[in-house]
Amino acid sequence: MRDRRSCKAVRITVGVVFLSALLWACGRSTGQPGIREWFRFGFLGGQIWSLAIDPATPTTLYVGTWLGGFKSTDGGVTWGAR
Structure with a gap:
């Protein structure tokens, strides 16, 4: 039987990595190396x-x-209702 704490830690870690990737993807390049613009981004379904x-x-x-x-088949680029 799995330890509930380790399962929760895995879910939290995966969630943090996923949200970090979303935040990184939301930045647009300004043409200057290492500088990105940010804009408000809301997920279609609200809070994940x-x-x-x-x-x-x-x-x-x-x-x-x-x-x-919601489901994505392209690594999170597009989403659809499941």
Whole structure:
């Protein structure tokens, strides 16, 4: 049986990595090395409560929000209702 604390730690780590990638992707290059512009970015479903990555296809992601589940098959570039 898995230790609940280690499972929670994995979920938190994956969530932090995913959100960091989203924040990085939201910046636009200004043409100057190392400088990015930032703009407000809101996820379609509101706050993300859970994230799952398909182990067989790592570019397939699932997120759970208060509005329901969403799926991406391109590594999070586009999302659709599940």
